[in-house]
Amino acid sequence: MVKLSLQTLPRDYRNRGLTEKNLPPNPFQLFQKWFKEALKAQTLDVTAFTLATVSVTGKPSQRTLLLKGFDTKGFVFFTNYESLKGVEIAKKKVGSMLFYWATLVRQVRIEGKVEKLSPKDSDQYFALRPRLNQISSWASVQSRVISGRKFFEDRMEKYEKEFSGRPVPRPPHWGGYRLVPSEFEFWYGRANRLHDRLRYRLSSSGKWSIDRLSP
DSSP: OOOOOGGGOOOOOTTOOOOGGGOOSSHHHHHHHHHHHHHHTTOTTTTEEEEEEEOTTSOEEEEEEEOOEEETTEEEEEEETTSHHHHHHHHSOEEEEEEEEGGGTEEEEEEEEEEEOOHHHHHHHHHHSOHHHHHHHHHOOTTSOOSOHHHHHHHHHHHHHHTTTSOOOOOTTEEEEEEEEEEEEEEEOOGGGOOEEEEEEEOTTSOEEEEEOOO
């Protein structure tokens, strides 16, 4: 077995940095800039993020999802309303997203309230999904214990037959959410663990304040 010290794994922090003078007043502008740069750098899974939710007892849970859109209203994703995250969001309408673009040694943490998209918006996105993805949204009983993979495969076959020859409608238990940010933290990797951490917080007046956090 090859022994590897995790403490000495190399990182390349050359020509990196984030300073207050380079910050736009609105965090959405900086996120868009970084997102475009991650696309240009061909970073793997640019749209992937970790979503954290919390139960009514305060127990956190996390999973990786794909971002499906963003603007100044917030960040959009889709899922099964009856999944663990859907149940937790229904009871505690808050969430935290984390994007990590390793190639650029950058990460963005976003916190805020989570709200459902309108049925119309969910319908529009669902209609664009590949047909088998649409069918799997009917077949999946997400986050529940099942007897084996055959259970899911049998349900896929069932709904393929049910919707044969016609468009697949959006299941009532599936749709979109929007995380509406109240806080952003932009992390930029620097040498000697002197990383840049700049935080935006939304005030009650609707303006964003900016603070530097210690690494």
